[in-house]
Amino acid sequence: MHKGKGMKFVGDSRITAERTSKVPKDYSEYPGRTEAFWPNFLLKEWLAGAVFLVGFLCLVLAHPSPLEGMADPTDAAYIPLPDWYFLFLYELLKYQFASGNWIILGILVIPGIGFGALFLAPFLDNGPGRRPRHRPIAVGMMLLGLASVIWLTYTSAAPVDWEERAEQNKPIPPGESIVDESHPGFAAYETSCLSCHGGELEGGAGPALVGGNEHTKEEIMDIAVNGIGSMPADQFQGTDEELEQLADFIIETNEAAAE
Missing domain, CATH: 1.10.287.980 (plastocyanin oxidoreductase)
Incomplete structure (x- = not known):
């Protein structure tokens, strides 16, 4: 700039003539209503999620999911879902x-x-x-x-009848035993059967003897002596009287578990 000669501007080709505007674009030109993501949109999402969660919790309290017993891989009649x-x-x-x-x-x-x-x-x-x-x-x-x-x-x-299914496979409450250790047949069961069929007759290496056992007394006595399936013979060692007591013990325990 020279005094008395006015103002002169010198352009620099390295600077673009058009500058990008830093003003946010007006999205109202797009169809549909627009709103701020925070807090408007998120607040609506949280409110909708809270309503769903409260409704779901009320449904769970009103109709709790039935609890079944522990999985038994030896029960071939059980249909897992x-x-x-x-x-x-x-x-x-x-x-x-x-x-x-x-x-x-x-x-x-x-x-x-x-x-x-x-x-x-x-x-x-x-x-x-x-x-x-x-x-x-x-x-x-x-x-x-x-x-x-x-x-x-x-x-x-x-x-599927879910209530009947849960009733058939309901677990034994912890701390509540269905085994009557004072029964005359418990000693024979403890000696010959407990290691495979469990302390509550719930099964283990062998199948469960409660919750669906439909064998008669004579069939139980025959199985104990002659075996069945993968169960070998001569698992029971005792007198005929002890064998009868063992069969009575298994039947009575199975009836107690069904009650």
């Missing part, structure tokens, strides 16, 4: 195209496609709108997945 949130996958494995030689489809391919599709849904349908009609692909895939899970869970759980 997964927790309710995996019942739809359990039901899927009953179909011919997802079991047998096609088991890999049932346990990996089909669930993988389903969960993978839900994962990719937001990327496949990324329109600016937030309403369901603006997201037909994502909403349709979600509804299809939800309907499939509900239907498979219902068809798997409907035939």
